[in-house]
Amino acid sequence: MGAQGAFHVGGYVLAGGRSSRMGTDKALLELGGKPLIEHAVGKLRRLCAEVHILSSNAGLAQFAPLVPDIHPGCGPIGGMESALLWSTYDWNVFLAVDMPFLPTAFIQHWMREWMAQPDEGARVRMFTADGRPQPGFCVLHKEVAPFLFAAIRQDEFKLMPVFEAAGRELADRRGLPAGRGLWNRPVPAGAGAADVGSILPAQRAAEHLWFANLNTLEDFAEAEANLDALDR
Numbered sequence: 001m002g003a004q005g006a007f008h009v010g011g012y013v014l015a016g017g018r019s020s021r022m023g024t025d026k027a028l029l030e031l032g033g034k035p036l037i038e039h040a041v042g043k044l045r046r047l048c049a050e051v052h053i054l055s056s057n058a059g060l061a062q063f064a065p066l067v068p069d070i071h072p073g074c075g076p077i078g079g080m081e082s083a084l085l086w087s088t089y090d091w092n093v094f095l096a097v098d099m100p101f102l103p104t105a106f107i108q109h110w111m112r113e114w115m116a117q118p119d120e121g122a123r124v125r126m127f128t129a130d131g132r133p134q135p136g137f138c139v140l141h142k143e144v145a146p147f148l149f150a151a152i153r154q155d156e157f158k159l160m161p162v163f164e165a166a167g168r169e170l171a172d173r174r175g176l177p178a179g180r181g182l183w184n185r186p187v188p189a190g191a192g193a194a195d196v197g198s199i200l201p202a203q204r205a206a207e208h209l210w211f212a213n214l215n216t217l218e219d220f221a222e223a224e225a226n227l228d229a230l231d232r
Helices: 036-045 076-086 104-116 142-153 159-173 201-205 217-224
Strands: 007-014 048-054 091-096 124-129 132-141 182-186
Touching: 007 036, 007 076, 007 104, 036 048, 036 091, 048 076, 076 091, 076 132, 076 142, 076 159, 104 132, 124 159, 132 142, 132 159, 142 159, 159 182
Parallel strands: 007 048, 007 091, 124 182
Antiparallel strands: 091 132, 124 132
16 A cells, blocks of 8 residues: 555556566666665555556565556556556556656656646646656556557557547547647756755756666666665
8 A cells, every 4th residue: 555645546567578688577676775676666655545566477476466467468558558447546657667766756746736736638647858758657547548458459559659649539528629638748957956855966966867767787787876866
């Protein structure tokens, strides 16, 4: 279960990848004395009412309950589909297991802002960093589930086209402009600045790592050199 005061949302760690470039299940690789899966689960437990791991790897069950893919082998889209069908919450937070540097304070800041606003129609919420969409951290409404299912049936496994289609159609159903269904914003300039006061100085200095995926041994080497930028 999540910590007292957490948002009334489900939390899911995307940990079902093959880790082909790493050569081993990177969810269990240690960074700063803890496996990546523990970093991710701990982060979401500070924010979410319940936390699950999207994986069928029994070795991860000690960290949080598992939710296996209904349609295995489809990548993150398969995990998200299973999560939205499983979840009892309207809104659900997804975090890739290999993104350990995204600060809890940053997520908390935006979750608080999103949850405080009236429902303006967005059913997908995410960021773009360095000009690239970053679906490794996103917040999805359960209404997105049918679009994930439809894409899987058509062997379309890229997330952004599905998110864009879901945003357009769900906005149209409510008589809203097409752009209102998908909230995708550039990471704000100075995102580690004083307006998100709990972010550590070392985390501000490592903003370039916030949305970085640890895919290779070289990535891990850089991560090891920035351990002070991890959540404490």
